[in-house]
Amino acid sequence: MRIGNLEDLEVMKKTKKLENENIETSDNLIQLIQAQEQKDLKKSEKWKNWWHYYKWYVICGIILSGIACDLAGNALGLWQPAPDFQIAYVGETALPEETINALENAFAALDRDLGLDLDFNGDGKVTVKIHQYAGSGQTPDSDARYYQTASEISLIGDISDCDSYFFLLEDPDSFQREHQLLANPDGSCPDSADNTTADKVLLWSDCPALSSLELGSFSVSLSGQRMTGDNQELLADFYIGRRCFYTDTMTENAEQCSALWDLLSDCMF
Numbered sequence: 001m002r003i004g005n006l007e008d009l010e011v012m013k014k015t016k017k018l019e020n021e022n023i024e025t026s027d028n029l030i031q032l033i034q035a036q037e038q039k040d041l042k043k044s045e046k047w048k049n050w051w052h053y054y055k056w057y058v059i060c061g062i063i064l065s066g067i068a069c070d071l072a073g074n075a076l077g078l079w080q081p082a083p084d085f086q087i088a089y090v091g092e093t094a095l096p097e098e099t100i101n102a103l104e105n106a107f108a109a110l111d112r113d114l115g116l117d118l119d120f121n122g123d124g125k126v127t128v129k130i131h132q133y134a135g136s137g138q139t140p141d142s143d144a145r146y147y148q149t150a151s152e153i154s155l156i157g158d159i160s161d162c163d164s165y166f167f168l169l170e171d172p173d174s175f176q177r178e179h180q181l182l183a184n185p186d187g188s189c190p191d192s193a194d195n196t197t198a199d200k201v202l203l204w205s206d207c208p209a210l211s212s213l214e215l216g217s218f219s220v221s222l223s224g225q226r227m228t229g230d231n232q233e234l235l236a237d238f239y240i241g242r243r244c245f246y247t248d249t250m251t252e253n254a255e256q257c258s259a260l261w262d263l264l265s266d267c268m269f
Contacts, residue, residue: 083129084108084120085257086163090155091170091238094134096218099231103168104128106213114209114263120253130168131158162249165242165257172197172239183244185265187258190244201241202265209264210240240264 087107089095108126111118118126133155135148158164159181167182169175173195176182182200184190190200205211215231242261243251251257 081123081125081127082121082252083127084118085165085253085260086129086131086251087166087168087240088131088133088155088158088164089168090133090175091168092135094132095234096220098218099215099234100130100132102215102218102231103235104130106215110209110260114260116260116263118256118260120256131164133158159243162243162245162251165251165254166261167241167243168235169201169239169241172201172241176200181243182241187242188244189246197239197241201239204238204240205236207240207264211236 085107087103089100105128107128108118110116111126131154133151135151159179167175172182176190176197177195180190180192180195182190182197185199190196202210211232213232215235217228217230218234219226219228221227242257245251245254
């Protein structure tokens, strides 16, 4: 056989071998692609199967989480607009909820009578919040003492955080002796030896801007009986004062609250 024919034969063998290798590589690649497709299909089928059996658990979990977040947000006041000003009630007995609601609505509407824009935070709505820090009354049992302690701690937190600018007080003298927080007529803090309240608080019934508020009536249950009363009569012997600030930390909208206090103390409409 001629040398040229031998070389051609070798070339043909090599070419055929490369073709076989390419075919084998293509077959392997096709098998890999098919295996991956089957694997992906199995994953998809597993996911569909899982979703079929557990979708309602997932949906219920999302709903419950949303409800929990909403309740927590409402409890912490995260979803509610910040009040324009806040009032702390300090007394022996908690005021009826109807009285609190009436007071918040009446204070929010004071701008119509006093000619002062009470929308201090500029959200288009006047919002007033009243916090109750009531003691145990005359009941000496352990539950009442626990309630009183919790109320005192909450009041200290309110004072420290400068939440409330105004204080509605049943016994202003006792409050001033304990906290010395009621401001002088000019808004300054009293001297360390000054525990008086004569020029620092307003008697509710003596201030026409307060005693003329339309507050309606309240209803409470006592000893299994339903009793009603007039809110203005209930508040007649209470006092209202404003706080002073011993540090640079102040209540939100303190300047505007001070203007409101000036109008109340002057008994203007």
